[in-house]
Amino acid sequence: MPPSSTSAPRTDPAEVFFAGLRFTPLSVKDTVEALDRRPAEAPFVTFVTPNAEHAWLRRHNDDFRACSDACWISTNDSRVIGRAAALAGLNLEFAPGAYVVRDLFDQVIRPDTPISVIGGMPDLIERLKARYGLTNLAHHNPPMGFIHQPSAVAEAVEFVANHPARFVFVAMGPPQSELFCHAVIRDGRSTGVGLCIGSSLSVLTGDSRPAPDLMERTGLVWLYRLVKEPRRLWRRYMRGFYGLGLGLRDTIAIRFGLRRATVDV
Numbered sequence: 001m002p003p004s005s006t007s008a009p010r011t012d013p014a015e016v017f018f019a020g021l022r023f024t025p026l027s028v029k030d031t032v033e034a035l036d037r038r039p040a041e042a043p044f045v046t047f048v049t050p051n052a053e054h055a056w057l058r059r060h061n062d063d064f065r066a067c068s069d070a071c072w073i074s075t076n077d078s079r080v081i082g083r084a085a086a087l088a089g090l091n092l093e094f095a096p097g098a099y100v101v102r103d104l105f106d107q108v109i110r111p112d113t114p115i116s117v118i119g120g121m122p123d124l125i126e127r128l129k130a131r132y133g134l135t136n137l138a139h140h141n142p143p144m145g146f147i148h149q150p151s152a153v154a155e156a157v158e159f160v161a162n163h164p165a166r167f168v169f170v171a172m173g174p175p176q177s178e179l180f181c182h183a184v185i186r187d188g189r190s191t192g193v194g195l196c197i198g199s200s201l202s203v204l205t206g207d208s209r210p211a212p213d214l215m216e217r218t219g220l221v222w223l224y225r226l227v228k229e230p231r232r233l234w235r236r237y238m239r240g241f242y243g244l245g246l247g248l249r250d251t252i253a254i255r256f257g258l259r260r261a262t263v264d265v
Helices: 028-037 052-060 062-070 079-087 097-108 122-132 150-162 176-187 200-205 213-217 221-228 230-255
Strands: 014-018 021-023 045-048 115-118 137-140 167-170 193-196 262-264
Touching: 014 079, 021 052, 021 062, 028 097, 045 062, 045 176, 052 062, 052 230, 062 176, 079 230, 097 193, 097 200, 115 150, 122 137, 122 200, 137 150, 150 176, 167 176, 176 193
Parallel strands: 045 193, 115 137, 115 167, 167 193
Antiparallel strands: 014 021, 014 262
């Protein structure tokens, strides 16, 4: 929920709870405008883009669920979940992290905008700087699995606090990105927005090729990625079936008037 009405893209937006997930149903354009309008000096908040796997993580990780519930904006990153919601008469919009990050760099971020990146290899950061002419980027790459190492988490939190940035791009997947941003919030010293954006920066630099347009439009991005990286992603997409099952359950419940999905803020 936005901290004030001045930073929200629309007045008193509603939250939607569907498939075990909390959504702020904003388009890419609305999301980018909200991020652009939020004062850089405002207290640190989190932007997340839940997909079907997040439903499984929420069920099995209480800390992750608390992080997700406390986030500022939570936009839909799954066409499959979006279509299940449409069957229930709900419009979740579609604003995946890669689209939001692309438009932020194209429309909002200037070369001298203070930004930080947590995660990602140095060569990726150099390509990102070169592509957008960035002159005010701070980078910290924690060790693998750092979220389970209190000293490494503390070091990364300290880095964010010591490098005030309008946008903090957390270039790692769930649940690490959300748990780390929540640690920054608990620390209480930082400002800006932490964006849990996974591999989105790699798409911008060309290190990761996006799925073909046809697979994107038909919701088969997951299959494209699974074929490319089966050993790394098979478990993630198996978890996604849990979220899809919850979505189908909610569709039936909403269609038959057994529950509401929209809660006015």
